[in-house]
Amino acid sequence: STDESKFKEITEAYSVLSDDKKRREYDAYGQAFPGGAPRGGQGGPQGFGGFDFNGFQQGFGQGGAEFDFGDIFGDIFGGRGGQARTPRGRDISIDLEIPFKDAVFGTNRTVLIAKVSTCSLCRGTGAKAGTELETCKTCNGSGRVHEMRNSILGQFTSVRACTACDGTGKIPKEKCTECKGHGVLRKQEEIKINIPAGIDNGEMIRMPQQGEAVKTGVAGDLYVKIHVKPHPVFRRDGSNLTMNLSVKLSDAMLGTTVSVETLEGKTLEVKIPPMKRAEEHLRVAGKGIPVEGSRGDLIIRLEVALPHKLSSKARKVVEELKSEGL
Template identity: 40%
Template sequence: MSGKDFVEKDYYKVLGVPKDATATEIKKTYRKLAREFHPDANKGDSKAEERFKDISEAYDVLSDEKRRKEYDEARSLFANGGFRAGGGGAGGNGSYSFDFGDLFSGSQGGAGQAGGGLGDVFGGLFNRGGTRQAQPRRGADVETEVTLSFEEAVDGATVPLRMTSQAPCRGCNGTGAKSGTTPRVCPTCVGAGTVSRGQGAFALSEPCKDCRGRGMIVDDPCPDCHGSGRASSARTMQVRIPAGVQADQRIRLKGKGAQGERGGQPGDLYVTVHVDPHPVFGRKGDNLTVTVPVAFPEAALGATIEVPTLNGPTVKLKLPPGSANGLTMRARGKGATRKDGTRGDLLVTVEVVVPQHVTGDALNALEQYREATASDDPRAALFRAAKGA
């Protein structure tokens, strides 16, 4: 699309909508016309193809609120006699002859003398001329890892992290230009860092190849950063790892990554957390786990057993009579810290310990116990099930 087309074409007429049409009305009308004149539905019809291009061009402008406003203002400017095309020199029918190419390119002489022409006004739309400033650029995201103890993962911890990331070069203050010189705005993308490639009713944005997405071109590069404006920077920062973090969890810390360019926002820091195992405790989600050995009499007759906790006093749990090996009991509120500040539970699994060596009174007592329970075969139900009884 040329600057002349932008001023002379009536895109509202092309779509057949009034100038005060809403965005919804414009979109609805465009879809209807696009289906009617689409090349796939009119193969070999050059007029339909040309009509489809005009429809797509009109929709590109009127569907974008900013571009539509610029278009309306430009049309209003010319309609009110601010400039008039054609004529035969000054005074001929009150008109003034000029070249649209000079007008939009900002060449010197004639209408182009006024502030560099209308390239300054429409430069962002046509990627031509103008004095558009380079845009801020967001800093890169940074990845790092940290290893915590089991206790730190459960309760949270503030840890020092040493990171190496890109930051503005100190030799050129991030401009990329040698001291005493300044970079210039990229004429291809006009400082945006991206260029648009039209695809009918759509436009694809991609990094500008001439400036590599920076929006600026350096003619005399800084010797320290070779024109990139960035340099490696090592720093140590204190980072708070929240309580209850899981092993191998990836945490995002907003704004803690590399610094941005030209006032852009910093990137984010992503921390992958590794957790050392604990010799006693394990973990299942927000709950901690522990296996507690108990003597056979405690399991058979019942008892009150004392259980350790991770970071606090012991707790006492009542073991019911006849407790089987592998029974799990729950100590509420003694687990890992949750996001809302509450705590999970401590899951206590009972492990009945069989003595390895029995002598004296203990041996006699067990012999008497075996005789007293000789008629109670613990495997009887197993054999009945095996026979299908």
């Protein structure tokens, strides 16, 4: 039919004018479109059986088009690709500070957030309790409205979601007293957050559909940014825990066994070998950060504590050591 052939010509024209390579070939040779005559000195491009593209080229070639073929085709088919998009609520983010120990071993936290949520009274319908929904008179229950639009290619019918019923085709006979018919409202809501073991400072936890709600759609996501409080003893180094341990000079030279309290609060007996240098760290396997079913190590950095003053006896001993080259 004439309409079908004209639509085919428009589609092929769009594929050429939106492709830089095809566009350059058409500008140079005038043969980009089926049936197009060679470009002459006097006449403009007249491909597609006399369809004049001078107006199109001015838009495409000089500072951006004044129209969008995609918009036109979208209107014909009732939206981009002919598919209605499901409404989605807004994503929200919060900051959460947790102790160092909770970051290492994981925990659960409950937070109170003010956000747009589904109305608990009407469960998102917008209707007053005990009343029914009725067919939307604006769209006659289809959830879509058709509008006539004019374009450079003629008059087209566009299809969009009905704003009166939010695309549902139904409206409440009586509005909910809580949300005033909106189906959603802003309120405070408790949300339980599962914080995994081994989470690091600055990492983000994504909680799907825990963001803001929207009527007749899906809720957005909640993003929780974790801030870890510093620990007075332990520090993190990848999957390992590190700590400094102060030892006496005599213990560093002769060796000893010391009691160390772990991050879990348990007592750990650590053996310090004789003549252990401060730069040589002690490593306790399996006492670090839990990562994917395993744990890193606890690394102990020795610090030799020198006395503030020496007794005469201690001084004499040190002088004897000095005389031996120690």
